[in-house]
Amino acid sequence: MTKIFPSLLSADFMNLEKEVQHLTEAGVDGLHFDVMDGQFVPNISIGFPILEALRKKTTLPIDVHLMIDNPENYIDAFCEKGADKVSVHIEATPHIHRAIQKIKAHGKEVGVVINPGTAVSQLESLLQDIDFVLVMSVNPGFGGQAFIPQSVDKIKALNEYRHQHGLNFKIEVDGGVNDQTAPSVIKAGADWLVAGSYFFKFDSYHEALQHLKSEG
Numbered sequence: 394m395t396k397i398f399p400s401l402l403s404a405d406f407m408n409l410e411k412e413v414q415h416l417t418e419a420g421v422d423g424l425h426f427d428v429m430d431g432q433f434v435p436n437i438s439i440g441f442p443i444l445e446a447l448r449k450k451t452t453l454p455i456d457v458h459l460m461i462d463n464p465e466n467y468i469d470a471f472c473e474k475g476a477d478k479v480s481v482h483i484e485a486t487p488h489i490h491r492a493i494q495k496i497k498a499h500g501k502e503v504g505v506v507i508n509p510g511t512a513v514s515q516l517e518s519l520l521q522d523i524d525f526v527l528v529m530s531v532n533p534g535f536g537g538q539a540f541i542p543q544s545v546d547k548i549k550a551l552n553e554y555r556h557q558h559g560l561n562f563k564i565e566v567d568g569g570v571n572d573q574t575a576p577s578v579i580k581a582g583a584d585w586l587v588a589g590s591y592f593f594k595f596d597s598y599h600e601a602l603q604h605l606k607s608e609g
């Protein structure tokens with residue numbers, strides 16, 4: 394069953410508590426939390442204070458997507474402040490293996506993210522150690538961008554790889570996910586969908602979930 398993680402980047406930050414309540418009632422599978430540093434990506438978003446505030450108010454899994462340089466320096470803090478899943482970009486550090494081990498040491502689920510320009514083959518030596526791969530289907534940094542169609546082939550390749558090698562990592566997809574793009578992504582083998590601008594356009598988040606989960 395496909396899981397949906399709304400990206401809080403598109404939520405109403407002045408009413409975050411209400412948003413979380415609404416998302417919980419709708420039955421979302423967790424909250425996607427985008428951290429941007431203005432270096433790895435050309436935008437700055439949210440960080441520790443909002444994560445701590447959220448953690449006090451929700452038991453939903455918090456899926457922290459680190460779009461920051463040298464993420465290994467901040468992993469302890471994100472884990473301690475409430476993340477349940479932490480994903481790091483393979484492009485953001487020469488020490489991706491160390492970053493993975495750090496997340497695991499906290500007992501959190503660990504993911505590795507690849508940008509649209511990064512090949513799936515770059516992940517091969519890591520796939521046995523991680524809980525999920527996050528395939529970026531836009532260039533990271535901003536919500537509301539158009540889905541890059543070649544991402545579907547990457548999802549297919551990862552899906553085949555895990556079947557061939559008897560691995561259990563999940564495949565998450567982030568960027569431009571909407572009712573038009575979700576069906577092909579799900580068909581290709583994605584397990585978890587992140588959705589920001591499309592999702593938060595709905596008055597009813599329950600309805601948004603239905604649209605994303607129906608396979609078209």
Ligand code: DX5
Pocket residue numbers: 400401402403425427458531532533534535536537538567568569570587588589590591
């Ligand atoms: C983009 C972020 C996404 C973003 C997705 O860099 O990682 O999580 O919020 O937004 P949409 O769904 O609007 O593409």
Ligand code: ZN
Pocket residue numbers: 400425426427458567587
């Ligand atoms: Zn994200």
